Amino acid sequence: xxxxxxRSPDEVIAINHITNExxxxxxxxxxVLPDFLNFIGKNTLVGHNVQFDISFIEKDAKKLNYEFxxxxxxxLLLARETFPDFKSYKLTDLSNKFSISHxxxxxxxxxxxxxxxxxxxxxxxxxx
Numbered sequence: 001x002x003x004x005x006x007r008s009p010d011e012v013i014a015i016n017h018i019t020n021e022x023x024x025x026x027x028x029x030x031x032v033l034p035d036f037l038n039f040i041g042k043n044t045l046v047g048h049n050v051q052f053d054i055s056f057i058e059k060d061a062k063k064l065n066y067e068f069x070x071x072x073x074x075x076l077l078l079a080r081e082t083f084p085d086f087k088s089y090k091l092t093d094l095s096n097k098f099s100i101s102h103x104x105x106x107x108x109x110x111x112x113x114x115x116x117x118x119x120x121x122x123x124x125x126x127x128x
Contacts, residue, residue, distance in 0.1 A: 029060050037066055044071040048091045048115045075115055078122045094118055 013019055036057075047053055050072050061068035079089050086097070091114055095102035100117045104110035 030064060033057075033060055033064060033066060037061070037068060040070060042070060044073060046073045046075065046115065046119055048074070048111070048118065049076045050074045073119070075118050075122060078126075079118065082122050082125050091115065091118070 045054070051074060054072055057068055075091075076089055079086070079094055086094075088094075091111065092102060092105045094100070095105075095114045095118070098118065098121050100114050100121075102110055102114040105114075
C-alpha cells in the first residue's frame with residue numbers, strides 16, 4: 001500500500017509545494033483511514049473540489065474493505081453556480097477576492113478554514 005501522500009511528480013510539487021521529503025515519514029493509509037472514517041462518521045463532507053479527495057478515499061476504503069459513502073458538498077461547484085462571472089475558482093483566488101485568510105494554501109488547516117469561510121459566504125449569497 002502507499003503512504004497517505006505518495007511520490008509526487010515535479011508539476012504536482014509546483015502546485016502544492018509539498019515535497020517528497022515532507023511526506024517520507026507519513027503514516028500508511030491502513031493506519032490513518034480507520035481513524036479518519038471514525039472521525040467523519042456519516043457526516044456530509046464539505047470541500048473545495050472535494051470529489052478529487054473523495055476519489056482517493058473511496059479507492060482506499062474499498063481496497064481496505066471499509067464502507068465510505070458520505071454525502072458531499074463541493075464549494076468549487078457552488079462558487080461557479082453562485083458567482084458565474086468570476087474568472088477563476090481556485091480556492092486561493094476566491095480567498096483573495098473575499099478577503100479570506102489563507103496564508104498556507106495546500107495545507108490542511110488553512111484550506112479547511114478558507115473553505116469553511118467560503119462556504120458561509122456562498123450560503124449568505126444564495127440566501128439573498
